[in-house]
Structure formats: structure tokens, C-alpha cells
């Protein structure tokens with residue numbers, strides 16, 4: 170096991186990579202909310218079904234996944250070279266590239282760029298990177314308001330809420346909750362608004378249209394950047410991104426350094442994998458691409474902020490670096506039995522679900538997110554769904570070992586296993602333990618024990634224990650075989 174000293178992780182307390190509670194504590198709160206579980210169950214079932222249908226239509230889906238994984242692996246191996254190429258190409262086409270070591274630097278760069286324009290408001294394209302660094306809060310502190318223009322992000326923003334899904338940030342809300350939020354918070358919501366999806370979308374559309382037309386600055390993320398031509402790409406479903414990327418005079422894009430692809434051929438693989446895996450569509454409705462600035466067409470000033478914020482530290486881990494291959498499709502969230510029950514807020518990070526459980530602890534350092542690698546049953550559904558074949562279960566196990574090593578403390582499970590080993594070495598102790606365990610039958614209901622007394626409570630804090638059988642193996646052996654050498 171290696172430890173990587175000296176490579177900076179994301180700064181503590183800035184942005185949204187860790188929550189105030191541990192995962193088990195936050196999950197318990199979420200599990201007590203039946204409406205949340207109902208909303209999540211319905212939404213994830215629907216997306217899963219759509220995805221399975223469109224993925225099933227592609228005869229070479231496995232080959233595409235293999236290609237995606239190979240491109241990501243090769244790109245990460247020479248990330249520095251590709252990033253420098255990207256910088257050269259963006260600059261040659263009239264853009265300006267800024268390098269941000271972490272969230273503090275990125276927020277400072279964006280804030281000063283917006284200030285320089287004199288604008289007091291920016292329109293935003295849905296972007297995980299800007300949420301990760303807490304850009305809206307940083308802008309607000311500088312007296313600049315950020316308007317989210319993605320419908321789901323707008324619902325989250327107006328509801329003073331936090332996103333709970335990478336792709337569908339308001340997945341935890343149902344239609345009537347959204348109607349209430351619009352009526353309460355959106356000053357220009359129609360008086361006769363109903364919870365019909367079309368009416369809700371039209372209300373948001375009218376509200377946002379005024380902001381688009383008035384905006385002088387837009388802030389976006391990027392799904393991909395093609396190094397060979399310095400081209401940025403945003404894929405989306407609503408067209409709000411296209412408005413932000415074309416109408417304002419100044420465009421600022423914040424992009425994690427791992428989003429780069431070397432060539433257009435590489436991009437073509439991901440443009441096939443992403444829509445089917447994320448929204449369950451054959452192709453997303455809007456794909457916007459731009460390279461630098463074009464006089465008289467679109468933004469006349471373009472800034473690209475390349476964000477590290479713990480990514481280089483992640484890259485240094487030979488196993489963990491696979492998390493950087495993620496294309497943020499959300500397929501792993503939608504198939505995860507843990508995510509489906511707890512929702513995204515329990516993860517504390519803007520990256521929830523299986524990918525969040527392996528990415529967030531690496532960006533922050535595992536000491537700041539020690540419970541996330543345990544937020545999984547290791548069932549493997551996330552690996553099967555991942556379009557770039559990230560072996561998330563393997564990463565989870567790897568990060569659990571890092572948590573143990575860095576905390577230098579044995580886990581409750583390790584203590585229990587050591588005690589079991591001690592007991593099993595002695596036939597007398599083992600027999601006595603078997604007899605004592607039968608007493609546990611009194612604690613069981615419907616074959617499960619939900620809470621054991623300390624120190625065994627460490628085991629049942631996050632899982633049930635089976636009720637011990639009526640007879641031990643030795644008793645069974647003595648009863649069913651003739652004259653066995655046993656001890657009850």
C-alpha cells in the first residue's frame with residue numbers, strides 16, 4: 170500500500186465534496202422519509218428501464234465500453250501532454266486558459282473574471298464542477314448572483330435545496346412539490362400554475378427567457394474537451410445550455426482536468442456511450458461545441474478554467490485513478506440499491522451514489538470522507554452499468570483498505586474477525602460460543618436480528634445478523650451420524 174504525501178487534495182470546508190454527517194447517520198435520516206423513497210424508486214426505475222432498452226439496441230455495446238475504457242486509460246497516462254495541447258489550441262483560437270489548483274483558486278479566478286465585466290448576474294449551464302467548488306456561494310459573497318438555467322437545477326436553487334443526483338438533481342422532488350416551490354419562490358410564476366409537467370416547464374421557460382436575454386456573462390462546465398482542436402463540448406436535453414453558450418458576451422467554462430479527450434475520434438466513442446447511459450436516449454437533443462471565439466458570432470470572450478482540486482492526487486493512486494474515467498452519466502446511481510433507498514443527500518458530496526463513494530474520498534483525501542467507501546453492498550451492478558467499465562467494487566475495497574491504513578485503527582469488523590479467530594482455535598471455546606449464540610434466538614424476529622448489544626452492536630449498526638439455528642453444527646452431526654466426535 171502506498172501513501173501519497175505532498176499532492177494537494179480539495180481544501181476542507183470549501184465547495185461540496187463532503188457533508189456534515191457520516192454516511193450511516195445521514196442515510197438513517199433519509200430512510201425515515203417514505204416520500205423520498207417513493208420518489209427515488211419511481212424515478213430510478215423509469216430511467217433504468219429506458220437505459221436498458223436503448224443499450225440493448227446496440228450490437229457492439231460491449232466493444233464501445235471497452236473502447237471508452239481504453240481511451241480513458243491511455244489519456245490519463247499522458248494527461249499532462251494532452252492538457253498542454255488543449256491550452257495551446259484554445260489560446261490559438263482566441264480563448265484564455267487558467268489553471269486552478271483547487272476550489273479556492275477556481276472561485277477566485279471566476280469571480281475576478283465576472284467582476285471585470287461589471288456584470289452582477291451570471292447565467293449558468295448545469296455543471297458538476299462548479300457545484301463541487303461552491304462557485305455560486307463564492308459569487309454571492311462577491312455580490313454576484315448566479316442563475317441556474319437547467320430546469321432541475323433551477324428547482325433545487327429555488328427550493329434552497331441541494332442536488333441529489335448527477336443528472337437529475339431534483340430527483341427527490343415530485344411534481345406537486347415542484348409546483349409549490351415555483352409558486353413560493355418564482356416571482357413571475359403564473360397564478361393558475363398546476364403540477365402538470367408541461368405547465369411547470371412552460372413557467373420555468375418564461376422565467377428563464379428573460380434572464381438569458383439580459384445576461385452578459387455565462388458560466389458553464391464541459392462534458393468533454395478535445396485537445397487536438399481546443400474544442401469544448403456540452404451535451405444536454407433542454408436547450409438552456411445552448412442559450413447560455415451563445416447569447417452572452419463572455420463565457421467562462423470550469424472543467425475538471427480529467428474531462429479531456431485527445432481527438433475527435435475519441436469523442437465519437439463517448440458521444441455514443443453517454444446519452445444512452447444517462448438519459449436513456451439514442452442521442453441527446455443538444456450537443457454544443459465551440460473552439461475559442463469567432464468574431465461576430467457567439468461570446469466574444471472565452472475563458473477556460475482547468476480545475477485540479479484533488480484530481481492529481483487521485484491520479485497518483487494506481488488503483489483509485491480509475492475513478493477519473495467517469496463521464497458522469499449517472500447509470501451507476503440508477504442501478505445502485507443503496508442509492509435507491511437513501512438518495513443523494515446522504516452521501517454529503519455533490520457526487521452521490523457509487524461513483525461518489527469512490528471519487529469524493531479521493532478528491533478530499535479519505536480522512537475527510539471515511540464512511541463513503543462503505544456505502545455499498547458490493548453487488549457489482551454499478552460495474553455492469555458503467556459505460557466506461559469502471560470497476561467500482563474494486564475501488565471501494567481498495568479505498569476501504571486506505572481508510573483503515575490511514576486511520577491506523579482496526580475496524581469493528583476486523584476486531585470481530587480477530588475475536589472469532591481466537592474462539593475458533595479452541596474446541597472448548599468454540600462449543601461454548603455455539604451454545605451462547607443460541608441465546609441470540611431470543612433477539613430475532615422473522616429470521617433476523619436487527620440490534621445486538623455492545624460490542625456486537627458494531628456489526629448490527631449497519632446490517633442485520635441472521636438468527637442462530639436451533640442446533641449447532643456439532644449437535645446436528647451427533648444427531649445424524651453414528652458416534653461422531655463432537656462437543657455441544
Ligand code: SF4
Nearest residue numbers: 495496498499501555
Ligand atoms: S462511474 Fe460509470 S456509470 Fe457511474 S456516473 Fe461515472 S461513467 Fe457513469
